[in-house]
Amino acid sequence: MTAQDVFFYIFALIVLLPAIVCVFHPNILYAGLSLFGSFFGVAGIYLLLGADFIAATQVLIYVGGILILILFAVMLSKDIYGSKFQDEKKKKILPTLLGLTLLGFLVKFILTTPWNMTLTDEAPLPTTSRLGDLLLTDYLLPFELASILLLAALIGAIILARSK
Amino acid sequence: MYTQFATILIFLIVGASMVPLMLLVGKILRPSNPDPKKLTTYECGEEPVGGSWVQFNLRFYVIAILFLIFDVEVVLMFPIAVTFRQWMTSQAGKGLLVFAEVALFIGILLIGFAYAWVKGDFEWIKTTRSKKES
Amino acid sequence: MSLPEFLKDLFASWPLLGILPLWMYSLLCVLGLLFLFLFPFAGVAVYIERKIAGDIQARIGPNVVGPYGILQWIADALKLLLKEDIIPALxxxxxxxxxxxxxxxxxxxxxxxxxxxxxxxxxxxxxxxxxxxxxxxxxxxxxxxxxxxxxxxxxxxxxxxxxxxxxxxxxxxxxxxxxxxxxxxxxxxxxxxxxxxxxxxxxxxxxxxxxxxxxxxxxxxxxxxxxxxxxxxxxxxxxxxxxxxxxxxxxxxxxxxxxxxxxxxxxxxxxxxxxxxxxxxxxxxxxxxxxxxxxxxxxxxxxxxxxxxxxxxxxxxxxxxxxxxxxxxxxxxxxxxxxxxxxxxxxxxxxxxxxxxxxxxxxxxxxxx
Incomplete structure (x- = not known):
């Protein structure tokens, strides 16, 4: 096992353990907060793949943005420490089935995708400027469409918030 | 590249262990005289009234969403900002075209920004004022 | 070149320091940055801020600990270290x-x-x-x-x-x-x-x-x-x-x-x-x-x-x-x-x-x- 493998398994654990806590913790505040570890673990795996810019983006958007949004949303709800969020009549069968179906699809796609992987010992090159070049040439349309998507999200959020 | 990020990893590990370490040093030195009065919540000397885990203004949530949207926009702009100079200096004639692409990207988002501004969503006390009027 | 790499190059021919791996240099640099720069600098900044506040508000500011109160930040740090650590019951x-x-x-x-x-x-x-x-x-x-x-x-x-x-x-x-x-x-x-x-x-x-x-x-x-x-x-x-x-x-x-x-x-x-x-x-x-x-x-x-x-x-x-x-x-x-x-x-x-x-x-x- 190379050092990279060791780090991969460490990061994978850092992703998975908080994710399990997130699913099973009875308190939604803790469940949401446990994602903190997961997000960092994912950033670590991105780094191992040589995607430095994406790794920092992961931390900026997920830890600095989405996690705060989740916490705000959780704190907006009443009585977090009470037992209200523990539904006594737990609906277990349907979510389990849905989860298993999703897992099945994921496994199938992972097995059938041609990954075209070639492992090299060379250190990965910086990605940021190449990303920029691609966004300005090959992926110009998705880039501009992303702006429209953001516009839609912005207006949608404002209207949703105002309706209350 | 990995060597640099390894330093960051070491920094994060040291940083995370620094706080417990400082508290540990403190624990050895400092006094500990627990007292139920000491552990009450501070409310300017009065007896605390109720808990503080109450619902708060929805505006905070809107601000967080606004931030997230602009944050994603900034993240998408960063790789372009890095190559922008090269496009300006090396590719002759393409400079204004690339500028137009960037301006379009920002311009579309600015429509949303202008919408939020015109509709008064940046005014913190708007909700209370409209309540008084109605 | 980053500081750990620079130091490793610098001390490459030294008897003891030369054989340290790069991550040890990184660790030393991190500790050095925290203890020799971050903590003292924040302390001194607090002292300077209090002196400036004093000047602007026409008072003297800290002047008891050490000459011109220059050791005030160490006293503050010690005081905070010795204070009881309270976590509210609720x-x-x-x-x-x-x-x-x-x-x-x-x-x-x-x-x-x-x-x-x-x-x-x-x-x-x-x-x-x-x-x-x-x-x-x-x-x-x-x-x-x-x-x-x-x-x-x-x-x-x-x-x-x-x-x-x-x-x-x-x-x-x-x-x-x-x-x-x-x-x-x-x-x-x-x-x-x-x-x-x-x-x-x-x-x-x-x-x-x-x-x-x-x-x-x-x-x-x-x-x-x-x-x-x-x-x-x-x-x-x-x-x-x-x-x-x-x-x-x-x-x-x-x-x-x-x-x-x-x-x-x-x-x-x-x-x-x-x-x-x-x-x-x-x-x-x-x-x-x-x-x-x-x-x-x-x-x-x-x-x-x-x-x-x-x-x-x-x-x-x-x-x-x-x-x-x-x-x-x-x-x-x-x-x-x-x-x-x-x-x-x-x-x-x-x-x-x-x-x-x-x-x-x-x-x-x-x-x-």
Whole structure:
């Protein structure tokens, strides 16, 4: 096992353990907060793949943005420490089935995708400027469409918030 | 590249262990005289009234969403900002075209920004004022 | 080259130090940065701030411990270390403990990419400034958690306000940094400084950059919760805001990171806009390395500390903003201005093929730059 493998398994654990806590913790505040570890673990795996810019983006958007949004949303709800969020009549069968179906699809796609992987010992090159070049040439349309998507999200959020 | 990020990893590990370490040093030195009065919540000397885990203004949530949207926009702009100079200096004639692409990207988002501004969503006390009027 | 690599090269032929692996150097550098720079600097900054506050308010300030009270910060640190550590009975204990850790982590980790001089950067990341934005965005998380966990009304209000404020002002800050990146064309902190020169500071690249520097400074001031934007810890309305319930060492961490963050802001402003370690109009790049590096550190620190002094001057001169004024300032003044700077700089770059005002003047006069 190379050092990279060791780090991969460490990061994978850092992703998975908080994710399990997130699913099973009875308190939604803790469940949401446990994602903190997961997000960092994912950033670590991105780094191992040589995607430095994406790794920092992961931390900026997920830890600095989405996690705060989740916490705000959780704190907006009443009585977090009470037992209200523990539904006594737990609906277990349907979510389990849905989860298993999703897992099945994921496994199938992972097995059938041609990954075209070639492992090299060379250190990965910086990605940021190449990303920029691609966004300005090959992926110009998705880039501009992303702006429209953001516009839609912005207006949608404002209207949703105002309706209350 | 990995060597640099390894330093960051070491920094994060040291940083995370620094706080417990400082508290540990403190624990050895400092006094500990627990007292139920000491552990009450501070409310300017009065007896605390109720808990503080109450619902708060929805505006905070809107601000967080606004931030997230602009944050994603900034993240998408960063790789372009890095190559922008090269496009300006090396590719002759393409400079204004690339500028137009960037301006379009920002311009579309600015429509949303202008919408939020015109509709008064940046005014913190708007909700209370409209309540008084109605 | 980063500092650990530089030191390893430097001590390669030494008997004991030469055989240490690189990660040991990294560890030593991290510890050195924390204990020899971050902690003492924050302490001295507190002392200087109190002296300046004294001067501005026509008092003396600390003058008892040591000559001119210069050892006051050590006494304060010892006092905080010896204070009893109280966790309110009704608080959420786990979150109460985690919050200072997150704040310390994000506040201190920003120091890893500050370029004090050539080879004097802890980790020479190729995404340097972007990493800095990402890692400091975690502070808001720590503040909300601290405010929430205390189960105190002042703390909760302070924490919420702090998070909303940091998150809002991060938009103009990020946009201004983006503007500077547009001019330099790299995210690497060392490269950003190297792309400038004693004659070409980024701030003078074009008029929009000049405005962007000021917008950055104001917005960053608000992001660090400094007066006149210290709504989250407005002592006249919120007692002490999110750290009301924190005592002893835990409070010290909040306090320390506040000052650490102020220095980061000034260091980033120096790097991005004020030419980093380049002194004005004097080219020192021809000097030998052992002579050049200390000079560069001195130049860098002078610029950063001057900005820090301006920050203190502002703090003790201006009254506090109101919450609604603050949000209005952010979204209706700073964000439009920063967008205008971004587009203006991009247009300038397209128009003049990336040349700044100094270079244009040189071409006009026929000088080689």
């Amino acid at each position: 608080a959420d204990k786990k979150l109460f403990i985690i919050s200072p850790m997150i704040i310390f982590l994000s506040g201190a980790a920003a120091y890893a990419v500050i370029p004090f001089a050539e080879n004097m950067i802890l980790a020479d990341l190729n995404i340097g400034i972007f990493y800095l934005i990402a890692i400091t965005s975690m502070v808001a998380l720590g503040l909300i958690l601290g405010g929430w966990a205390s189960n105190n009304k002042w703390s909760l209000l302070g924490g919420m306000r702090a998070a909303a404020q940091i998150v809002s002002f991060e938009v103009p800050v990020a946009l201004c940094i983006l503007t500077a990146v547009l001019v330099t064309g790299t995210l690497d902190m060392t490269q950003i400084v190297k792309n400038q020169s004693p004659y070409h500071w980024n701030i003078f690249h074009n008029p929009f950059m000049f405005i962007a520097a000021f917008v950055y400074y104001i917005a960053a001031l608000a992001e660090a919760n400094r007066t006149p934007f210290d709504i989250p810890e407005a002592d006249s309305e919120l007692v002490s805001g999110y750290n009301t319930e924190y005592s002893g060492m835990r409070f010290a961490i909040f306090f320390l990171i506040e000052y650490a963050e102020c220095f980061v802001i000034c260091a980033v402003a120096t790097t991005l806009f004020l030419g980093g370690w380049h002194p004005p109009f004097i080219d020192i790049s021809g000097l030998a390395l052992p002579l050049r590096m200390p000079l560069q550190v001195m130049v860098f620190m002078t610029k950063a500390v001057l900005l820090l002094l301006v920050m203190m001057w502002i703090r003790w001169t201006l009254p506090r903003y109101r919450v609604d004024q603050l949000m209005k300032l952010c979204w209706e003044v700073l964000v439009p201005f920063s967008f205008a700077c971004l587009l203006g700089t991009a247009f300038w770059m397209a128009l003049f093929k990336g040349k700044g005002i100094p270079e244009l003047i040189y071409t006009l006069l026929g000088w080689a730059s």
